[in-house]
Amino acid sequence: MSEPIIELRNVSxxxxxxxxxxxxxxxEIASRFGRTPKSETVHAVDNVDLTVSxxxxxxxxxxxxxxxxTLGRMVAGIMPPSDGQILFKGRDIASLPPDAVKDAKLKVQxxxxxxxxxxxPRLRVAEIVGEAPRVHGMIPNGQFDSYxxxxxxxxxxxxxxxxxxPHQFSGGQRQRIGIARALAVQPExxxxxxxxAALDVSIQAQxxxxxxDLRRDLNLTYLFISHDLGVVEHLSxxxxxxxxxxxxxxxxxxxxxxxxxxxxxxxxLSEVPRIEARKRRFTAIKGEIPSPMAPPAGCHFHxxxxxxxxxxxxxxxxxxEIAPGHKSACHLNG
Amino acid sequence: xxxxxxxxxxxxxxxxxAGVVKAVDDVSFSVExxxxxxxxxxxxxxxxVTxxxxxxxxxxxxxxxxxxxxxxxxxxxxxxERDMRHLRGNRIAxxxxxxxxxxxPxxxxxxxxxxxxxxxxxxxxxxxxxxxxxxxxMVGIPSPxxxxxxxPHQFSGGMRQRVAxxxxxxxxxxxxxxxxxxTALDVTIQAQxxxxxxKLATDHGTALLWITHDLSVIAGxxxxxxxxxxxxxxxxxxxxxxxxxxxxxxxxxxxxxVPSRNKRGDRLAQIPGMxxxxxxxxxxxxxxxxxxxxxxxxxxxxxxxxxxxxxxxxCFHPIQGAPA
Ligand SMILES: Nc1ncnc2c1ncn2[C@@H]1O[C@H](COP(=O)(O)OP(=O)(O)OP(=O)(O)O)[C@@H](O)[C@H]1O
Ligand SMILES: Nc1ncnc2c1ncn2[C@@H]1O[C@H](COP(=O)(O)OP(=O)(O)OP(=O)(O)O)[C@@H](O)[C@H]1O
Ligand code: SF4
Ligand code: SF4
Ligand SMILES: [Mg+2]
Ligand SMILES: [Mg+2]
Numbered sequence: 115m116s117e118p119i120i121e122l123r124n125v126s127x128x129x130x131x132x133x134x135x136x137x138x139x140x141x142e143i144a145s146r147f148g149r150t151p152k153s154e155t156v157h158a159v160d161n162v163d164l165t166v167s168x169x170x171x172x173x174x175x176x177x178x179x180x181x182x183x184t185l186g187r188m189v190a191g192i193m194p195p196s197d198g199q200i201l202f203k204g205r206d207i208a209s210l211p212p213d214a215v216k217d218a219k220l221k222v223q224x225x226x227x228x229x230x231x232x233x234x235p236r237l238r239v240a241e242i243v244g245e246a247p248r249v250h251g252m253i254p255n256g257q258f259d260s261y262x263x264x265x266x267x268x269x270x271x272x273x274x275x276x277x278x279x280p281h282q283f284s285g286g287q288r289q290r291i292g293i294a295r296a297l298a299v300q301p302e303x304x305x306x307x308x309x310x311a312a313l314d315v316s317i318q319a320q321x322x323x324x325x326x327d328l329r330r331d332l333n334l335t336y337l338f339i340s341h342d343l344g345v346v347e348h349l350s351x352x353x354x355x356x357x358x359x360x361x362x363x364x365x366x367x368x369x370x371x372x373x374x375x376x377x378x379x380x381x382x383l384s385e386v387p388r389i390e391a392r393k394r395r396f397t398a399i400k401g402e403i404p405s406p407m408a409p410p411a412g413c414h415f416h417x418x419x420x421x422x423x424x425x426x427x428x429x430x431x432x433x434x435e436i437a438p439g440h441k442s443a444c445h446l447n448g
Numbered sequence: 449x450x451x452x453x454x455x456x457x458x459x460x461x462x463x464x465x466a467g468v469v470k471a472v473d474d475v476s477f478s479v480e481x482x483x484x485x486x487x488x489x490x491x492x493x494x495x496x497v498t499x500x501x502x503x504x505x506x507x508x509x510x511x512x513x514x515x516x517x518x519x520x521x522x523x524x525x526x527x528x529e530r531d532m533r534h535l536r537g538n539r540i541a542x543x544x545x546x547x548x549x550x551x552x553p554x555x556x557x558x559x560x561x562x563x564x565x566x567x568x569x570x571x572x573x574x575x576x577x578x579x580x581x582x583x584x585x586m587v588g589i590p591s592p593x594x595x596x597x598x599x600p601h602q603f604s605g606g607m608r609q610r611v612a613x614x615x616x617x618x619x620x621x622x623x624x625x626x627x628x629x630x631t632a633l634d635v636t637i638q639a640q641x642x643x644x645x646x647k648l649a650t651d652h653g654t655a656l657l658w659i660t661h662d663l664s665v666i667a668g669x670x671x672x673x674x675x676x677x678x679x680x681x682x683x684x685x686x687x688x689x690x691x692x693x694x695x696x697x698x699x700x701x702x703x704x705x706v707p708s709r710n711k712r713g714d715r716l717a718q719i720p721g722m723x724x725x726x727x728x729x730x731x732x733x734x735x736x737x738x739x740x741x742x743x744x745x746x747x748x749x750x751x752x753x754x755x756x757x758x759x760x761x762x763c764f765h766p767i768q769g770a771p772a
Pocket of ligand 2 (some may be wrong): 129227
């Protein structure tokens, strides 16, 4: 195994509520009448341990709202954890001197889920993609235009449009601007948050092939967040399954897709829509989706789990190794 | 019976300084009551602009340069802004590809949803809030009561998308244009949303124009499919015809690029070459430079062929009966 590039130790993230004046007053009155207002703290990420080695592609999958982007932002150094430590190449980011932090931030780039919100609407594409590598001296003198055009073309964008603003592009074109921006600063680690979701499958294939080439040629490392299980299976060496802030299963890609252990993983894989299906009935969710504002006690999945036992509502299962390299957090494993 | 939506020879062009971008160029299709038309195609081929054109949200330098958009027989392109506002968000709703086109970042979710309810029905604020809460629950957002007090940035990407969906569904529209509505959603929550819209189509007769890159969702949801390339519809037909027997070389290449059709870790199949610039499209077929079947004939405008009844393809040399 090669050296770890990113390590997360017991990392948690909580978001406190933000009350406006009226809401604060209501809560105050409620508490004066002896009613305790409901806690509105969101437990977005709960005690996550994770090690990613250089050159590895780690897929991260889970229900909408389970904490994937929050985890990705912490890995990219954009958001500090509430608890726990994040190590970049063995050193705690929180204890690095300022210039080393800057360097680490440049080396770890993120492609954001929401392309539009992450692009400055007042900047032209040339500035969005070219500014950072220019400032950091990555472009030899006099080669700005050829560097920029190369970066745009690589992401499947027509350099003829580099003087345009983000709103003049389609959704998938904007996403490719975000991809070009992240790759232009020559990162070592890329957090891809739904990075190809807005692309048609052919352009998506082009970008995924590019990612695989960069990994082969430059040993680039990826944390790949996606709802598209076909893409995750194709690309990842290892897959993490997240449920309500916790990692519930982690295994090599073939293992997860071939022998899923955790009941949530099994449920997830059974629902993947197939292109072979024609005009089917989609099924509504049975039972209630638990809230990260009030996570169920014990195993977070127990209200929806077909195998739940009394113990599951009391005791949280630990993430334990059940086969070499395959971890799962479920009481069914003993 | 008149179709809920009939788009005829629609052209939407952007008159930019660099030249005219023919984002939508001679597009025709129709959607019947209770039916689902899947609109797929290359990124940048004009799907969203088609949607914006229907609901009258094209800003300068863009404008409708031709064609008609018939909603229950009335031409929307000729409607004045007041009548259009009355239909929009009420009888005709759109879920935007970018949820922040629906949501205001500085207003709380409850403020925005209550306003959306009260825009089209006379009801008390408390009643509107209850409706808003139920709508959030319907799209699978837990603790909806508490979540109403949040701002958009406090939601995850998929939650923002679901709020936009909930708002679009508030008034049981007769026509719903959904632009990549479930791309940010996991399969479980996606199925919940798809079940809701299927219910809307069967119970209420809503016609759906469903824009997406997700061919497996389209396979399960759509009655008919239209495929766009460089501003044009290049193929239309029953879902099974288009997916199982794609006749246009672009459609064929697209379906061949689906990752599950490729071996794990291998390079993925992709259509060779790049999208032509909409500013300088070559004469004849726009796919010409990338097409393995191209001949000199393709330098002319391709005719529309019908390999089977109801399956139309704009190509000189359609592929026959071959699975991708
Ligand atoms: N305001 C604008 N000015 C100039 N060109 C524009 C403008 N808006 C869109 N376009 C161009 O029109 C074309 C069609 O855009 P549209 O957003 O409809 O694509 P799309 O099919 O929805 O693509 P995607 O799947 O990537 O969302 C694109 O090539 C885009 O660059
Ligand atoms: N800035 C914030 N303030 C308050 N709460 C937040 C903030 N960012 C995220 N959250 C909450 O944290 C939880 C996890 O959000 P996150 O964006 O990480 O989910 P996700 O797994 O990426 O979901 P999706 O698949 O929908 O993108 C959600 O309940 C969300 O509401
Ligand atoms: S611990 Fe219990 S509730 Fe949780 S997944 Fe395992 S069996 Fe189901
Ligand atoms: S018209 Fe010619 S170039 Fe265009 S898709 Fe058909 S065969 Fe290919
Ligand atoms: Mg996210
Ligand atoms: Mg679009």
